[in-house]
Amino acid sequence: GIQVEQSPPDLILQEGANSTLRCNFSDSVNNLQWFHQNPWGQLINLFYIPSGTKQNGRLSATTVATERYSLLYISSSQTTDSGVYFCAVERDLGGQNFVFGPGTRLSVLP
């Protein structure tokens, strides 16, 4: 099956810093979404981004489907950005379910 890797596994930042999270996947994908899991366990949908670039406030994401990776940028980080960021992909040509990466645990310190 498709493999999804995320890096780094853990990231500690000072408030106000910028960061880049990476997601690599091993096969063509039909769908890619980024999620933020907050400290209460809720999965918040950040971006639906199978290709191209999107921005939403301090967050932006880029997926280069031909090279099988996606990047999530967080600018001017805040303590509320803390949590785990998951990349999830839906494989192309069959299969409707998401395969999640292992996540990047982000801690933003005041």
Next chain:
Amino acid sequence: EPEVTQTPSHQVTQMGQEVILRCVPISNHLYFYWYRQILGQKVEFLVSFYNNEISEKSEIFDDQFSVERPDGSNFTLKIRSTKLEDSAMYFCATGVKNIQYFGAGTRLSVL
């Protein structure tokens, strides 16, 4: 953003008991999913459901699990005889046009 509602938020049960986890999907969505996340681990796919039948399931989704849409609105996951290793967060998701929206999850604790 549209909301997927899950109940209960936390369920505590004794080993061997049956549990039913409930999900109210977004009204015009046609695809339904259940996922599981054991504490500290990644989210794993369990089952997808479309047109009132299972369309895909993982090897985790064995005979102890079942899903149904009993009244055309709610979508349920039943675990027939819970085991300690079923303790996890269970997420319902619903989808349309490739985007999946996740509920807040039900934390299941099996004692």
